[in-house]
Amino acid sequence: MNKPKPDSNPILLLRLGTFLCFAGWTWVHFYWEGPYGVLLWQDATYAFAERLGVSWESFVGSGADDGLVQKWIAWIGWLYLGCTILALTVRGKSRIQMAALMGGSVLLAIVAYARYLAAQRQLPMFIEHGGQILIPVLLVMALSLGARHRVTVITAIVAFITTFGGHGCYALGLWPVPSGYHAMTSLILQVEHETATSILRVTGVLDFVVCLGICIPSLRRGCALYAAAWGFLTAIARPVVGMSLSLNYWGADHFLHEAVLRAPHFLIPLHLFILWRPPRQAETLASPPDSTPESGEAVSERPGDPHG
Amino acid sequence: MKLQKWLVICGAALFIAGVAVSQQKNKRKKGRAVLAIPEVAKKDLICFALYTVHDKTLKLTAQLYPLAADDSRTVRLEIKKGDQWVEVARTTAIEQGWTAPFRVENWDDSRAHHYRVVHGAGSVYKGLIRRNPVDKDEIIVASFTGNSIHPAHGGDISRQDIINNVRKIDADVLFFSGDQVYDHHKHYAAWLKFGRDFGEIIKDRPTLCLPDDHDAGQPNLWGESGKVSTLGGASDGGYSRPGVYVQEVERAQTSHFPDPVDPHKIGQGIGVWFTNLNWGKVDFAILEDRKFKTGPAGRVPKQGPRPDHIRNPEYDPASVDVEGAVLLGQRQLKFLDKWAQDWRHADMKVALSATIFCGGAHIHGGANGRLHADMDSNGWPQTGRHRALATLRKGFAFHCAGDQHLATIFHHGLDEYRDAIWSFCVPSIANLYLRWWDPLEPGVNREPGAPGYTGDHLDGFHNKVTNYAAANPVKKPAGNVLNTRSAGFGIVRLNTRKREITMECWPRNVDITDPAASQYPGWPRTISQYDNYAPPSWGTLGELTFDVEDPVVQLIDATTREVLYTVRANGKTFTAGAPKGKAFIVRAGKHAPDTVISQKAQVGSAPRTVTLN
Numbered sequence: 001m002n003k004p005k006p007d008s009n010p011i012l013l014l015r016l017g018t019f020l021c022f023a024g025w026t027w028v029h030f031y032w033e034g035p036y037g038v039l040l041w042q043d044a045t046y047a048f049a050e051r052l053g054v055s056w057e058s059f060v061g062s063g064a065d066d067g068l069v070q071k072w073i074a075w076i077g078w079l080y081l082g083c084t085i086l087a088l089t090v091r092g093k094s095r096i097q098m099a100a101l102m103g104g105s106v107l108l109a110i111v112a113y114a115r116y117l118a119a120q121r122q123l124p125m126f127i128e129h130g131g132q133i134l135i136p137v138l139l140v141m142a143l144s145l146g147a148r149h150r151v152t153v154i155t156a157i158v159a160f161i162t163t164f165g166g167h168g169c170y171a172l173g174l175w176p177v178p179s180g181y182h183a184m185t186s187l188i189l190q191v192e193h194e195t196a197t198s199i200l201r202v203t204g205v206l207d208f209v210v211c212l213g214i215c216i217p218s219l220r221r222g223c224a225l226y227a228a229a230w231g232f233l234t235a236i237a238r239p240v241v242g243m244s245l246s247l248n249y250w251g252a253d254h255f256l257h258e259a260v261l262r263a264p265h266f267l268i269p270l271h272l273f274i275l276w277r278p279p280r281q282a283e284t285l286a287s288p289p290d291s292t293p294e295s296g297e298a299v300s301e302r303p304g305d306p307h308g
Numbered sequence: 309m310k311l312q313k314w315l316v317i318c319g320a321a322l323f324i325a326g327v328a329v330s331q332q333k334n335k336r337k338k339g340r341a342v343l344a345i346p347e348v349a350k351k352d353l354i355c356f357a358l359y360t361v362h363d364k365t366l367k368l369t370a371q372l373y374p375l376a377a378d379d380s381r382t383v384r385l386e387i388k389k390g391d392q393w394v395e396v397a398r399t400t401a402i403e404q405g406w407t408a409p410f411r412v413e414n415w416d417d418s419r420a421h422h423y424r425v426v427h428g429a430g431s432v433y434k435g436l437i438r439r440n441p442v443d444k445d446e447i448i449v450a451s452f453t454g455n456s457i458h459p460a461h462g463g464d465i466s467r468q469d470i471i472n473n474v475r476k477i478d479a480d481v482l483f484f485s486g487d488q489v490y491d492h493h494k495h496y497a498a499w500l501k502f503g504r505d506f507g508e509i510i511k512d513r514p515t516l517c518l519p520d521d522h523d524a525g526q527p528n529l530w531g532e533s534g535k536v537s538t539l540g541g542a543s544d545g546g547y548s549r550p551g552v553y554v555q556e557v558e559r560a561q562t563s564h565f566p567d568p569v570d571p572h573k574i575g576q577g578i579g580v581w582f583t584n585l586n587w588g589k590v591d592f593a594i595l596e597d598r599k600f601k602t603g604p605a606g607r608v609p610k611q612g613p614r615p616d617h618i619r620n621p622e623y624d625p626a627s628v629d630v631e632g633a634v635l636l637g638q639r640q641l642k643f644l645d646k647w648a649q650d651w652r653h654a655d656m657k658v659a660l661s662a663t664i665f666c667g668g669a670h671i672h673g674g675a676n677g678r679l680h681a682d683m684d685s686n687g688w689p690q691t692g693r694h695r696a697l698a699t700l701r702k703g704f705a706f707h708c709a710g711d712q713h714l715a716t717i718f719h720h721g722l723d724e725y726r727d728a729i730w731s732f733c734v735p736s737i738a739n740l741y742l743r744w745w746d747p748l749e750p751g752v753n754r755e756p757g758a759p760g761y762t763g764d765h766l767d768g769f770h771n772k773v774t775n776y777a778a779a780n781p782v783k784k785p786a787g788n789v790l791n792t793r794s795a796g797f798g799i800v801r802l803n804t805r806k807r808e809i810t811m812e813c814w815p816r817n818v819d820i821t822d823p824a825a826s827q828y829p830g831w832p833r834t835i836s837q838y839d840n841y842a843p844p845s846w847g848t849l850g851e852l853t854f855d856v857e858d859p860v861v862q863l864i865d866a867t868t869r870e871v872l873y874t875v876r877a878n879g880k881t882f883t884a885g886a887p888k889g890k891a892f893i894v895r896a897g898k899h900a901p902d903t904v905i906s907q908k909a910q911v912g913s914a915p916r917t918v919t920l921n
Contacts, residue, residue: 031610032613032614033613033614037673037677176492176493176494179492179525179526179537179548179549179550180538180540180548182549182550183536183537183538183548183550184538186536186550187536187538193550193551193552196550238538241538242538242539242544244606246606247605247606247607248606248607248608248609249606251544251605251606253610254539254544254605254606254615255539
């Protein structure tokens, strides 16, 4: 009889979050287009290509056919698809798969950087992608070092803080509040602009409160639970307000992936919430004896040790 | 262990916060403009003022810098009578956006008036309300679009060349077609900068600024009657920014327009401003081609990498012309229909809007951004485009617009090539986003020696268009500022005596009065007012000779009773064009077509003399 693995549920959440995040971005790359225009249509990019001996015509295409730029963008979609599959197949001893997933994290960082540039270099735009960028790293760490390893936990906390700290910077109005924040708040809660602004300010404060609270042992589980709920609500807000029966496919192709790729925003806090459950509860919630053990989960720390 | 962990976490948090704060305080970022509201002395609290005069009503909006809590909110408008300044109106400044709108009825537009706007704290701003130039042979409209202020592409270069040129040609009207402001969050600060840049010429002549997508704080705008947009890019239709923000934008840019003809508000309390301005015997229709337009996302089948972009050249254009998709909307079409028939105090008609009624570019953004069609253009929805052009040509209206970041001249077609109006899309003041008109196949019926991109084409929505000029930017990066990005401005000369329209397209930083100065290739071009509805397949009725100068003539289909067109003749004779094989009721009159002069006129009918007096 296999010994119960108390970390299988937290790792499952990381695996699910990684899978959904890559799946959402794969949809963006194949169905729509990756947000790389701002990176590629720069003189510096072309100058770099020219130094590599790429002609202008090859770089941009003739107009009737694709240049290297569009071919590269198309190829990136396949890399995302690969990472999506790897999120399901990776195990603790499959070093190549883990290395590839770490590469996927770099891909997500590039997307975040492109969005940061497109947002006129607003730092919170990059920071709030921290959860998405780090979730493949977290999965790899959890598989190789263990979910409770100090480095893994600290990385999860950093992912948590960046996601909610970035969000809080916007919601508090430290940077210009993205239009969608007001729109979604007004539409879902059916409130006027002033009320929506007040609500956003409150949620912004709470974003920072949970970022601090996640560092305080007595508060961290509550903060993680709140953040999981809040992350989930902000993720599904997009399809909730955008989809309509009157649209083709109910508008799902426009809005659903916006929720899917934000899965790390609620699954990382949920992962921490479960990871930090009290020892007795941990035993109750442990995986059933016949569950498939994850490679690399055999960590030295005691089950339920909150300090890893 | 515990302590170490918390120290690491707190250190990381502090690092992130520190970077964030330093980033926020970084005042100079390469390629980007830094917008701030300057602190000004009390005597300089009034930044600039915009006005129009229409139908004996003056509307003037003074734009203020922020007033202090203890500053009076009262602002006065005075005009000079002899040596005295006489108050003609006073108003209360609106704090959201700090505008002071004035309205003066029974305005005497037969003479010029020096005016000053006065604020109690000691600020005085002076300008000139011009007389209505009804006796001028030529009304000059200086036309602009796309006022990027970002240094990356030359937006920080002084506008003094524009100021100097407008003064030299003494333009009668200024027309800013949209994107006066590119900042999506700080319209007020950017609008003040716009005023500092252009106030010197705006204060002395009627000025029309049409708020477009970027002014409203979003990259594209399909207003859908005030819906709330939640999709990135806003292609789901509606406004991305809150209604109060849009209201403030429109108050700043349009509250000095003649009263809206149909002032009912749309969603989120956003107003409407479509109307007309009659100035110098030219009747300008001021259109809102974004406010009612349907967003494409989810309504049309996906055909490209964005909901509004069609990259698949094999797609069926009819598939995107979906039922219920709106362009100008019924309210505006109803207004246009009346406007096209109303020729009181007007010799010529001009439509002004944000952009042109076709897909006027093939390559977007970067040199290989080839799109088959762009639904942000007014080529979509095709049925809406058809209705708009069919209505505008009934008044032989010339169309001036912008937003494409690419200057073009098109003669539009509906049922056949060149059977509708002409349009001039003016170049950007500073070009944020490049576009090229670059068809893969050369146009047919080109003028001798004309470039391959001119001539008859189908745009990406299978709309018929005939191109006569395109100021394409340099394809390969080449300095990347202003004129290599085809920046510039347009001049439209409306000759009310000859009934001719001359389009000029000038690059930046040239003296346009210098005979050696060159325009972009393809300009200038002069057309007749009557070219705006002269389908090649038409014939002509027998010449009509009147006993009065410049009567208004109207043709009505004798079978359907639908108005074919209404126009003011030039002189005492008029040869009406008309479709072959149909009979028409011809009406005419000195100021309105109130007398039936023929019940069944047909192409080839005999000339006749008509008495109207």
